[in-house]
Amino acid sequence: EVQLVQSGAEVKKPGESLKISCKGSGYSFTSYWIGWVRQMPGKGLEWMGIIYPGDSDTRYSPSFQGQVTISADKSISTAYLQWSSLKASDTAMYYCARHGDGDVFDYWGQGTLVTVSS
Amino acid sequence: QSVLTQPPSVSGAPGQRVTISCTGSSSNIGAGYDVHWYQQLPGTAPKLLIYGNSNRPSGVPDRFSGSKSGTSASLAITGLQAEDEADYYCQSYDSSLRGVFGGGTKLTVL
Numbered sequence: 001e002v003q004l005v006q007s008g009a010e011v012k013k014p015g016e017s018l019k020i021s022c023k024g025s026g027y028s029f030t031s032y033w034i035g036w037v038r039q040m041p042g043k044g045l046e047w048m049g050i051i052y053p054g055d056s057d058t059r060y061s062p063s064f065q066g067q068v069t070i071s072a073d074k075s076i077s078t079a080y081l082q083w084s085s086l087k088a089s090d091t092a093m094y095y096c097a098r099h100g101d102g103d104v105f106d107y108w109g110q111g112t113l114v115t116v117s118s
Numbered sequence: 119q120s121v122l123t124q125p126p127s128v129s130g131a132p133g134q135r136v137t138i139s140c141t142g143s144s145s146n147i148g149a150g151y152d153v154h155w156y157q158q159l160p161g162t163a164p165k166l167l168i169y170g171n172s173n174r175p176s177g178v179p180d181r182f183s184g185s186k187s188g189t190s191a192s193l194a195i196t197g198l199q200a201e202d203e204a205d206y207y208c209q210s211y212d213s214s215l216r217g218v219f220g221g222g223t224k225l226t227v228l
Contacts, residue, residue, distance in 0.1 A: 045207050047217035061216050104154045104169040111163050
């Protein structure tokens, strides 16, 4: 069974750094892209970027390029989403999802709620 | 403003048929990229509903169907049930090989 398990909710202050994780299991982690999707409170889904854990090839949406860093550690089947300096506007639910055949997000993690507040 | 345009809301009575449109452009849907649909029930993660324009993953009832034509796509739900009340999102790709989502449509079952 394909599963993506994300790290727990975070509460941070503006300017702090953060790295959240997404651990895949039940499939060959290095054979599928993994993506990250943002959902701000009461808003829709936003495609942030994807990474291929096999070679760490990464593609970012222009809206998120330079704002976050997507990485992966294939030795532990885990993808990451990282901020170096959080802003209040980063407050959102973040989902990871497997990017399956046909460029579709076929399996999703449960989400990680990130709250940034002074 | 989302790259793909969806109506903010649709509604229907139990048993009725509703459709949700997803309008793109020549740089995404019209360029030949597939359209996928996701269902997000309140307080939960999105779930894949339709992939590759019109294919249903295992376990998705055949009450849900998708189609694509030109620069637009549609999701149809027949035999509407109370449990279908959710947010629905379309997703495709653009010519820069980046994914794009629609703004989402809230379905209310009257």
